[in-house]
Amino acid sequence: MREVITDTLVIGGGASGMAAAVECVERGCRTILVEREESIGGVLNQCIHNGFGLHVFKEELTGPEYAQLFKSQIHQKGVEIQPDLFVVNIDPKRREVVTMGKGGCVVYRPRALIMTTGARERPFSSLRIPGTRPAGIYTAGVAQRFVNLYNRLPGDRAFILGSGDIGLIMARRLTLEGMKVLGVAELMPHPGGLARNIAQCLDDFDIPLRLSTSVVEVRGRERLEGITLAKFDPVTLQRIPGTEERVDCDTLILSVGLLPQNELIESFVETEPVNRGVKVDSFMRTTHPWIFAAGNNVAIYDLVDFVTLDGKIAGQSAARMVRDGFLPEKRIPLARSEQIGTLIPSFCCVEGQPFTIYFRSKKTMKKARVSIGPGIFETVRLGIKPSEMVDIPFTVKHLGKLKQLGLTKIEISIKEVP
Amino acid sequence: MEKRGLTCISCPLGCDLEAEVTADTVTVTGNRCEKGVVYAKAEVLNPQRVVTSNVLVEGGLSPLVSVKTSAPIPKGLIGKMIQELKNIRLHAPIRIGQVLIRDLLGTGVDVVATRAVELLPTAQSGPSPIPISHPIDVCVKL
Numbered sequence: 001m002r003e004v005i006t007d008t009l010v011i012g013g014g015a016s017g018m019a020a021a022v023e024c025v026e027r028g029c030r031t032i033l034v035e036r037e038e039s040i041g042g043v044l045n046q047c048i049h050n051g052f053g054l055h056v057f058k059e060e061l062t063g064p065e066y067a068q069l070f071k072s073q074i075h076q077k078g079v080e081i082q083p084d085l086f087v088v089n090i091d092p093k094r095r096e097v098v099t100m101g102k103g104g105c106v107v108y109r110p111r112a113l114i115m116t117t118g119a120r121e122r123p124f125s126s127l128r129i130p131g132t133r134p135a136g137i138y139t140a141g142v143a144q145r146f147v148n149l150y151n152r153l154p155g156d157r158a159f160i161l162g163s164g165d166i167g168l169i170m171a172r173r174l175t176l177e178g179m180k181v182l183g184v185a186e187l188m189p190h191p192g193g194l195a196r197n198i199a200q201c202l203d204d205f206d207i208p209l210r211l212s213t214s215v216v217e218v219r220g221r222e223r224l225e226g227i228t229l230a231k232f233d234p235v236t237l238q239r240i241p242g243t244e245e246r247v248d249c250d251t252l253i254l255s256v257g258l259l260p261q262n263e264l265i266e267s268f269v270e271t272e273p274v275n276r277g278v279k280v281d282s283f284m285r286t287t288h289p290w291i292f293a294a295g296n297n298v299a300i301y302d303l304v305d306f307v308t309l310d311g312k313i314a315g316q317s318a319a320r321m322v323r324d325g326f327l328p329e330k331r332i333p334l335a336r337s338e339q340i341g342t343l344i345p346s347f348c349c350v351e352g353q354p355f356t357i358y359f360r361s362k363k364t365m366k367k368a369r370v371s372i373g374p375g376i377f378e379t380v381r382l383g384i385k386p387s388e389m390v391d392i393p394f395t396v397k398h399l400g401k402l403k404q405l406g407l408t409k410i411e412i413s414i415k416e417v418p
Numbered sequence: 419m420e421k422r423g424l425t426c427i428s429c430p431l432g433c434d435l436e437a438e439v440t441a442d443t444v445t446v447t448g449n450r451c452e453k454g455v456v457y458a459k460a461e462v463l464n465p466q467r468v469v470t471s472n473v474l475v476e477g478g479l480s481p482l483v484s485v486k487t488s489a490p491i492p493k494g495l496i497g498k499m500i501q502e503l504k505n506i507r508l509h510a511p512i513r514i515g516q517v518l519i520r521d522l523l524g525t526g527v528d529v530v531a532t533r534a535v536e537l538l539p540t541a542q543s544g545p546s547p548i549p550i551s552h553p554i555d556v557c558v559k560l
Contacts, residue, residue, distance in 0.1 A: 048471070048472065048484035048486075050468050060468070062470055062486055064514075064532045065514065065532045068514055147472075148482065148484065151472070151481045151482050195425045196425060196430060198425065199424070200467065302430070382450065383433060385432075388432070
């Protein structure tokens with residue numbers, strides 16, 4: 001069995017892994033990037049639509065263009081890419097990463113490990129929808145891969161369950177490729193994806209969005225023949241009897257959420273129950289001092305720009321740990337009020353650098369006051385939506401205030417104001 | 419006077435805009451930046467979109483190259499543009515940013531490649547890393 005010693009090892013070559021690897025190699029670390037596919041770029045490779053990069057590059061790019069900017073840097077700066085390689089085990093005590101690929105089994109011994117393994121789509125089987133199990137049911141990302149990378153169209157008449165961004169993007173894409181998209185159903189009373197995607201992917205093509213509606217049955221022997229929709233109470237989320245409606249379609253596309261993917265490390269690092277991803281501090285360090293994490297395996301982000309920025313922090317922190325042998329340990333937890341869902345990070349490093357707090361509100365608010373504290377600072381934000389993450393910079397000044405107040409936790413709360 | 423509610427698509431914030439339209443003016447409210455005003459005026463007078471899609475490639479590592487319009491085109495031309503893209507075949511290699519169609523449908527806007535497609539290695543150098551299991555034709559049904 002071959003052994004490789006390296007400064008930093010990055011697992012996963014998507015947006016956050018590429019950003020992290022560039023930061024590490026720029027700081028003089030020998031950096032190896034492990035990718036299970038044949039090339040890096042992650043999901044960006046199949047996201048041919050535009051809208052990426054407004055925060056990081058101040059221009060609107062398509063997914064492949066956004067990925068290319070990092071791929072070039074990775075090649076220029078000398079990150080060692082190991083494609084077609086699967087990680088089979090991570091041993092936290094021996095600090096070993098066991099991989100399997102075409103060259104057989106290779107064990108990596110990194111001084112710091114960065115997990116950027118992203119997320120997987122919630123599968124059909126997890127929805128417990130009654131009926132048969134015919135062909136023709138795809139997650140949106142799989143359908144996107146078929147159409148945009150392999151030149152395959154999944155069917156003729158599609159219905160889309162779930163209003164996540166990939167589902168909305170696919171409604172437009174399948175329409176442009178000549179499929180009839182009959183509609184998008186969303187169980188919640190509000191859409192899951194960005195408002196701009198409702199406008200430019202559904203409204204532009206007269207595709208109906210049906211809120212408080214879900215699929216309650218699928219039909220068809222070998223191939224999907226149709227589905228049954230029903231309305232759901234917006235408050236109790238209980239099915240309303242007598243509202244069933246049959247729709248004939250040969251394709252059902254699912255855009256029902258993403259699940260952070262952490263099976264390699266979840267047995268020895270702490271996970272955050274609401275985010276469903278690993279807990280990280282403001283250094284993007286997990287609860288294991290040698291392992292860093294960033295991107296959709298920490299929490300589901302809505303913008304790749306934010307993923308890139310957190311990937312960079314993970315890379316910078318890992319490189320600093322390799323150089324110094326340690327990072328400041330002292331950290332205090334961030335706590336969320338009832339109105340807040342996803343929250344990143346889970347801890348603030350008191351002796352650390354400035355960082356950004358990302359959170360998702362559970363409710364739509366026209367105008368809201370965000371309080372960080374008690375007593376650190378407050379800020380007012382307009383147009384808060386559950387589908388859009390709020391980013392709040394936590395500056396050097398705020399770190400100073402935190403120390404001065406001697407808080408043992410930072411409470412994040414949001415309240416609607418007139 | 420006509421009032422129209424719009425969602426700004428200029429950035430992920432997606433501001434809820436209101437455009438008041440009279441015979442010769444468009445007044446925009448609800449925007450958080452200048453882009454909102456520009457978007458709402460265009461949306462009322464002549465709605466335009468940047469369109470992204472794919473074009474078939476022969477002899478490349480991948481059967482498709484992703485493309486975009488270099489600037490927004492009138493919404494009414496989207497269908498025609500997609501048809502135009504379906505009618506062409508390209509040959510690898512293709513560079514990222516390469517102009518594939520100049521002056522699309524007389525709009526003055528170009529169609530450019532948003533990724534590179536490398537040449538398929540010749541038979542001696544072993545099988546292609548991406549299997550192309552169907553004849554290159556219009557989007558094939560599964």
